[in-house]
Amino acid sequence: MAGSEAAWQAAEMGVQVVIHEMRPKVGTFAHQTGNLGxxxxxxxxxxxDDEQNxxxxxxxxxxxxxxxxxASADQHRLPAGGALAVDREPFAETVTARLxxxxxxxxxxxxxxxxxxxxxxxxATGPLTSxxxxxxxxxxxxxxxxxxxxxxxxxxxxxxxxxxxxxxQSRYDKGETEEERTAYLNCPMDRDQYEAFIDALVTADKxxxxxxxxxxxxxxxxxxxxxxxxxxxxxxxxxxxxxxLTNPHQPDVKAHAVVQLRRDNALGTLFNIVGFQTKMKxxxxxxxxRMIPGLxxxxxxxxxxxxxxxxxxxxxxxxxRMRLRSRPNIRFAGQITGVEGYVESxxxxxxxxxxxxxxxxxxxxxxxxxxxxxxxxxxxxxGGAEAKTFQPMNVNFGLFRPVEGLKGGxxxxxxxxKAYTDRAKAAWQGxxxxxxxxxx
Ligand SMILES: Cc1cc2nc3c(=O)[nH]c(=O)nc-3n(C[C@H](O)[C@H](O)[C@H](O)COP(=O)(O)OP(=O)(O)OC[C@H]3O[C@@H](n4cnc5c(N)ncnc54)[C@H](O)[C@@H]3O)c2cc1C
Numbered sequence: 481m482a483g484s485e486a487a488w489q490a491a492e493m494g495v496q497v498v499i500h501e502m503r504p505k506v507g508t509f510a511h512q513t514g515n516l517g518x519x520x521x522x523x524x525x526x527x528x529d530d531e532q533n534x535x536x537x538x539x540x541x542x543x544x545x546x547x548x549x550x551a552s553a554d555q556h557r558l559p560a561g562g563a564l565a566v567d568r569e570p571f572a573e574t575v576t577a578r579l580x581x582x583x584x585x586x587x588x589x590x591x592x593x594x595x596x597x598x599x600x601x602x603x604a605t606g607p608l609t610s611x612x613x614x615x616x617x618x619x620x621x622x623x624x625x626x627x628x629x630x631x632x633x634x635x636x637x638x639x640x641x642x643x644x645x646x647x648x649q650s651r652y653d654k655g656e657t658e659e660e661r662t663a664y665l666n667c668p669m670d671r672d673q674y675e676a677f678i679d680a681l682v683t684a685d686k687x688x689x690x691x692x693x694x695x696x697x698x699x700x701x702x703x704x705x706x707x708x709x710x711x712x713x714x715x716x717x718x719x720x721x722x723x724x725l726t727n728p729h730q731p732d733v734k735a736h737a738v739v740q741l742r743r744d745n746a747l748g749t750l751f752n753i754v755g756f757q758t759k760m761k762x763x764x765x766x767x768x769x770r771m772i773p774g775l776x777x778x779x780x781x782x783x784x785x786x787x788x789x790x791x792x793x794x795x796x797x798x799x800x801r802m803r804l805r806s807r808p809n810i811r812f813a814g815q816i817t818g819v820e821g822y823v824e825s826x827x828x829x830x831x832x833x834x835x836x837x838x839x840x841x842x843x844x845x846x847x848x849x850x851x852x853x854x855x856x857x858x859x860x861x862x863g864g865a866e867a868k869t870f871q872p873m874n875v876n877f878g879l880f881r882p883v884e885g886l887k888g889g890x891x892x893x894x895x896x897x898k899a900y901t902d903r904a905k906a907a908w909q910g911x912x913x914x915x916x917x918x919x920x
Pocket of ligand 1: 519608733
């Protein structure tokens with residue numbers, strides 16, 4: 481996805497591009513063909529609503545930038561209500577044929593196993609990056625900064641949390657500053673609520689592991705439901721321990737268990753539920769997590785999961801123009817940068833392709849404006865996200881800077897989302913116009 485879009489954008493700007501795609505010579509456990517743009521699982525690009533949905537807005541921005549992935553998806557669209565579903569085989573065949581036919585593109589079918597010292601490169605090798613290249617990336621970045629699995633805890637919009645029940649406090653009020661002493665948001669449970677919650681976790685529908693995934697990554701990131709299955713008290717002694725906390729709403733009542741959430745971005749609009757990585761199915765997750773006092777009306781920016789997924793710690797490794805800080809001739813794009821999903825991956829490819837081509841042509845381009853969907857994503861992964869707990873992210877409105885003067889909460893949501901999307905479109909159009917002016 482990302483590599484195809486990056487190559488297309490750079491080639492359209494007049495730069496000579498070589499695509500290195502190791503398939504079909506070297507395969508992955510999920511890909512089935514040698515085609516470029518192969519969709520490895522679902523055939524959905526999710527919502528196509530560009531006024532009320534952040535991924536629909538990303539569609540709009542990529543269409544405005546004449547993206548190959550969106551044009552091919554539109555060409556092979558299947559009926560799916562408000563979603564953009566794609567006929568996967570003709571889609572990938574179209575992507576492949578258009579790239580092959582481009583006069584500025586050639587395709588090599590060799591595996592790349594090193595980070596080259598010269599030339600401008602974009603590494604968009606995805607969640608299933610080949611092991612040899614993974615080792616080369618790790619040698620450059622250090623083992624700490626390259627993950628082979630994600631373990632995502634659910635992420636909740638701050639505005640949807642009931643602060644009449646929850647409160648901000650770090651365990652034992654630890655911290656030098658007021659900000660550190662109130663770094664966590666706490667949701668208390670009494671005994672009955674805890675017991676009902678454990679029952680729900682144990683009986684919830686779970687997803688199976690994909691073939692090729694291994695369970696060896698479980699150390700330190702056990703799914704919450706597996707912890708619950710090990711013993712009814714396990715969570716009370718683990719992520720839900722109630723110690724070192726006093727509920728200001730009921731100071732005399734000792735909570736039986738406490739769920740903690742931690743700020744997930746610098747804007748303070750997103751919170752992740754600490755230690756709650758899970759293999760529960762999405763529907764089950766929302767039902768179970770809304771049993772937590774304070775989260776009854778929670779809206780989720782993304783749900784939890786555990787997958788095989790190679791990704792780098794972009795907040796520490798990449799600059800805002802997607803270059804490896806230690807080796808500026810190397811860019812990363814797509815899922816390996818810590819975005820999640822076909823659309824987000826293609827979007828990061830679009831941006832990387834344009835930024836790399838602009839460098840080669842000697843007219844360096846500013847990165848995408850923060851108020852666009854593209855810019856919100858790139859700002860999140862290259863700086864806005866907490867580096868220590870960095871996990872892959874879908875595009876969502878929690879990544880956007882608030883629009884001043886609008887009503888918060890659920891009631892103002894429609895107007896707020898429309899304001900975000902209007903502002904984003906204007907910002908993105910401005911950036912595209914700047915690209916065109918630079919080229920003229
Ligand atoms: C099993 C699985 C299921 C997924 N399901 C979905 C889903 O349903 N919906 C969704 O939106 N997202 C899904 N994703 C997440 C993700 O969005 C997709 O994987 C998406 O394809 C990522 O795009 P990308 O361009 O970053 O990587 P890819 O599309 O995977 O492209 C990377 C390419 O690099 C090639 N490559 C790897 N290493 C090398 C090398 N060393 N040299 C040369 N070529 C190399 C690969 O063969 C591949 O073609 C899934 C991921 C996985 C692993």
